[in-house]
Amino acid sequence: MTDELSERTFAAVCDMADEAAYAQRTLARASTDLKNDLLLDVAGALEAGAAGIEAANAVDMSEAAAAGMSEGLLDRLRFDAARIHATADGVRNVVSLPDPVGEMVRGRNLPNGMRLNQVRVPIGVVGMIYEARPNVTVDVAALCLKSGNAALLRGGHAARRTNEATLSVIAQVLADHGFASSLVASVDAYGREGATALMQARGHVDLLVPRGGAGLIRAVVDNARVPVIETGAGNCHIYVDASGDLAKALPIVINAKTQRVGVCNAAEKLLVHRAVAEDFLPVVANELSRHGVTIHADDASLAIITAAGIDDLKIVPAEDRDWDTEYLDYEIGIRVVDDLDAAIEHINAHSTGHTEAIVSEDYSAIEEFTQRIDSAVVMVNASTRFTDGGMFGLGAELGISTQKMHARGPMGLEELTTTKWIGYGTGQVRP
Amino acid sequence: MTDELSERTFAAVCDMADEAAYAQRTLARASTDLKNDLLLDVAGALEAGAAGIEAANAVDMSEAAAAGMSEGLLDRLRFDAARIHATADGVRNVVSLPDPVGEMVRGRNLPNGMRLNQVRVPIGVVGMIYEARPNVTVDVAALCLKSGNAALLRGGHAARRTNEATLSVIAQVLADHGFASSLVASVDAYGREGATALMQARGHVDLLVPRGGAGLIRAVVDNARVPVIETGAGNCHIYVDASGDLAKALPIVINAKTQRVGVCNAAEKLLVHRAVAEDFLPVVANELSRHGVTIHADDASLAIITAAGIDDLKIVPAEDRDWDTEYLDYEIGIRVVDDLDAAIEHINAHSTGHTEAIVSEDYSAIEEFTQRIDSAVVMVNASTRFTDGGMFGLGAELGISTQKMHARGPMGLEELTTTKWIGYGTGQVRP
Structure with missing residues (x-):
């Protein structure tokens, strides 16, 4: 897969990630109320724009059907009004979840008089590679925005028109709230090269989560220089x-x-x-x-x-x-x-x-x-x-991690954070 | 670096990791008392065997000096009686730290009556690649054993005799306690290929931590298929x-x-x-x-x-x-x-x-x-x-993570664990 990557595409995807990172620094400091208002507006706008998204999906569906896509995959690709409304309700559910950002994980006073806090902070730019399931686009966007992260998506060629229509609705809401649309963006325009670029963009993309079949996950693990969380293989x-x-x-x-x-x-x-x-x-x-x-x-x-x-x-x-x-x-x-x-x-x-x-x-x-x-x-x-984020009481989930680093099992909002240590001193130096 | 790896070396290192994993399954269930007794005996045996380790180190030192190693690196390589005693005291300090294994991270009753616990468990086989610093061999062994993990080490060519002498002391203590010596082992016999094999052994090594200069860390990040935690670059x-x-x-x-x-x-x-x-x-x-x-x-x-x-x-x-x-x-x-x-x-x-x-x-x-x-x-x-595990009250540290996945900042015992969810039911099925 890596062989296909042109320098031009790689540079373009790294630029997208850097723009996302820049916008994310503002989102990282946004209050929970502000993020919840944003998400409620995303939910409303998806419902208001359902007809346009459904129309784009119809084109994707007929092209996929003509190309011989199986019934099961066609069903997964379908994003009709009922599903759009259900997905919008999912966004409202994310609003109802506690915000993990700012949670103090550990805190103590050191013997030298310093006060030491370890607090949850967003990860930064989260890349996601998934197969043609349009609802995942919205789920990932909602989880990332609530946890203060930017999302860079590769959503599958077959769903590209549906995802484009969905992301344009989200972009408008972001703009209305004064955020850059680069916060939730897609690399689908670069085709498979876009996916490869996401895997290689170390220092630009902080975390990459592949969600899909064993072949996809294997390809990501083999090619990624970005930290990866494996999900979803379930024997x-x-x-x-x-x-x-x-x-x-x-x-x-x-x-x-x-x-x-x-x-x-x-x-x-x-x-x-x-x-x-x-x-x-x-x-x-x-x-x-x-x-x-x-x-x-x-x-x-x-x-x-x-x-x-x-x-x-x-x-x-x-x-x-x-x-x-x-x-x-x-x-x-x-x-x-x-x-x-x-x-x-x-x-x-x-x-x-x-x-x-x-x-x-x-x-x-x-x-x-x-x-x-x-x-x-x-x-x-x-x-x-x-085994499911909802069933476990974590709310929505980004995927189910089957590896041991960072997150294991259903990945909710907390798993989309890292931590930062802050030491408050009064002039202490090390003896 | 990857080009140098022969299939034979790769298979041998994977076998070592699998033996370590097998032995680790017993260690994972060992009580804190048992692990502490083991570590106290390691500390005692290092002091009792200090003369032999120091003699091996003297050979490493003179070879390195003859090869023109700088004063600073020679000092880092030195493992004399005083340093061996200080390192043994470090092992005793690890004994005094709380055991993270079994800690309940989250626990709740689900609406369907199930009881759901998330508990800390060891990671499994931890690989470590570091430069010729013999005390790190002991520090890593102590942290891994206390947290129920096996350690597979690549400790640097220049320190190979010192590390061999040190590991043979630890192996004897492991054997005395009924554990396989594969729990703490070195791939140094395979030279640089051993390091490359550690990076490639996905599915055999659970986590790889490089500790050293920017060049080493870069090489590991570029070549690793195993999950890696970057440490130690500090501008x-x-x-x-x-x-x-x-x-x-x-x-x-x-x-x-x-x-x-x-x-x-x-x-x-x-x-x-x-x-x-x-x-x-x-x-x-x-x-x-x-x-x-x-x-x-x-x-x-x-x-x-x-x-x-x-x-x-x-x-x-x-x-x-x-x-x-x-x-x-x-x-x-x-x-x-x-x-x-x-x-x-x-x-x-x-x-x-x-x-x-x-x-x-x-x-x-x-x-x-x-x-x-x-x-x-x-x-x-x-x-x-x-910024130091000891100063932060975490006890000893494996390294200081400068990336955002799994661990950020000083990595102590807790960062050497992952979690497992256990759901206790009475016949529940999903509606």
């Missing part, structure tokens, strides 16, 4: 322990697998303790089949499930690569494990570090599982689908 | 405001510039408000001269200082590149500024984001400066030299 596991309450396990597995299949917190794998495999697998396989889920089964689970004689069962033997695959579809991998240790080792070897769940009534097994699993979120007797 | 500024108490300003400037010149929190630039330039510059220039400091002066300060007729004055006109230079020596850049705005803009344009200080008695000027300066630490009426 999530549910482990049903020997002590597990199967009456809880069944709805948890069905919910985590089928409530929505194309999302990163959907369950992709089910591990079942040998002691309950005979009891649980026929029941869960029957229910999965009724929901149209294809099962990729290891030898032990294949034997048990096949013997149950379930109608319309879709089952195939699991291959090695299944254990590392995020299906994002009506498919699940199932494996019988000998004990808790085997479950933990399987998960730590194959998980993407997003969310894993245990169904168990055994205190010690739960402690072992929650302590030893190395993922952003561990659920006990609950669906993996709860 | 630190002191701004003396129109309202500044010059009786405080003088000792602060002299302390920040001369108390120790080779460190990242030493002052490198002095900006003086035009209103106090005639009063302050001759006084500070005279004192700087007495300390042997060469002044790189802009036109305005050059005129004022030269007119003062100071004996033995070392002064040269500043060039453009001076404003971006970290001297790490008895040199300082001085510039007269028209107002607070000009000072803030100069600093935000040229600073490395480490530490800046203002000397002022004006409330509004101090508020402007502390809010608008975009650096890890801002000091008010105090020396830049206070």
